[in-house]
Each structure stands twice: as C-alpha cells, then as structure tokens.
Amino acid sequence: MIKNLDELLELIKNNDGYKFKIKVVANSKINLIDFNEEYIKVKIMARAVEGKANKAIIEYLSDTLKYPKSKISIVTGEKSSIKTIQVKH
Numbered sequence: 001m002i003k004n005l006d007e008l009l010e011l012i013k014n015n016d017g018y019k020f021k022i023k024v025v026a027n028s029k030i031n032l033i034d035f036n037e038e039y040i041k042v043k044i045m046a047r048a049v050e051g052k053a054n055k056a057i058i059e060y061l062s063d064t065l066k067y068p069k070s071k072i073s074i075v076t077g078e079k080s081s082i083k084t085i086q087v088k089h
Contacts, residue, residue, distance in 0.1 A: 017088040024081045026053040
C-alpha cells in the first residue's frame with residue numbers, strides 16, 4: 001500500500017507508468033489526498049454530476065503530481081467512487 005505522496009511519485013517516476021486505485025469523495029469542502037485508507041482517498045470539491053468530479057480529479061492529480069493532464073487518465077470506474085488511475089510517462 002502506498003503510504004504518502006513521495007512514495008507514489010517515486011513509483012510513477014521509476015516505471016513506464018503507474019496504475020493505482022483511489023476512492024473518491026465528491027462534494028468535499030477541500031481537495032485533499034488521504035493515504036490512511038485501504039485505497040488512496042481523494043476528496044474533491046466538485047460534485048459527481050456530468051463528469052465534473054472526474055475532470056476535477058484529473059486536474060487535481062495533475063497539479064499535485066506535477067504531471068500533465070494528458071498523462072493522467074481514469075482507466076476504470078468513471079461512474080463509481082472506486083477508480084483506477086493511470087499515470088504515463
């Protein structure tokens with residue numbers, strides 16, 4: 001299990017790309033990544049309506065991981081709170 005942002009960044013950097021699971025909490029008061037769960041929990045302020053939360057997740061991960069949005073995608077779970085994220089080099 002990934003324990004912090006540095007560990008996640010190290011995994012992404014040392015591989016051709018990296019997939020990881022997140023659990024999304026939409027309509028949150030703040031954007032936040034929490035590593036204390038079974039999944040990486042991503043709290044996002046956007047509502048889960050018409051793909052707004054998915055778009056906000058990509059933007060937030062892009063800013064946090066310092067990777068272009070074009071390199072980050074939701075592989076599975078577009079309509080679920082459990083998603084698989086892929087970051088490519």
